Amino acid sequence: NRIHRWVYLVAILAVLHFLLSVKVPIEPLFYAALVTVLLGYRLARSVLRERRERAMARGVSREASAPPPRFVPRKPETKV
Numbered sequence: 001n002r003i004h005r006w007v008y009l010v011a012i013l014a015v016l017h018f019l020l021s022v023k024v025p026i027e028p029l030f031y032a033a034l035v036t037v038l039l040g041y042r043l044a045r046s047v048l049r050e051r052r053e054r055a056m057a058r059g060v061s062r063e064a065s066a067p068p069p070r071f072v073p074r075k076p077e078t079k080v
Contacts, residue, residue, distance in 0.1 A: 008039060008042075011035050011039070012035065012039075015028065015031050015032045015035050018031060019032060
């Protein structure tokens with residue numbers, strides 16, 4: 001588990017090294033964007049998972065923690 005966390009730092013440092021080692025940073029910017037998206041997805045997923053686990057530990061069900069459904073008025077029926 002600990003080595004997996006090091007991979008995130010290594011990926012960031014590899015992209016930074018690539019950015020600094022080329023004159024025209026078009027390709028490195030693609031990799032930087034890719035690493036940013038992938039690490040952002042992992043971070044968001046882990047944060048949401050932690051929140052869900054904390055809510056379940058408190059005994060709050062998923063339905064109870066969801067916002068109430070919005071009221072949408074119906075259009076009146078017209079008689080023809």
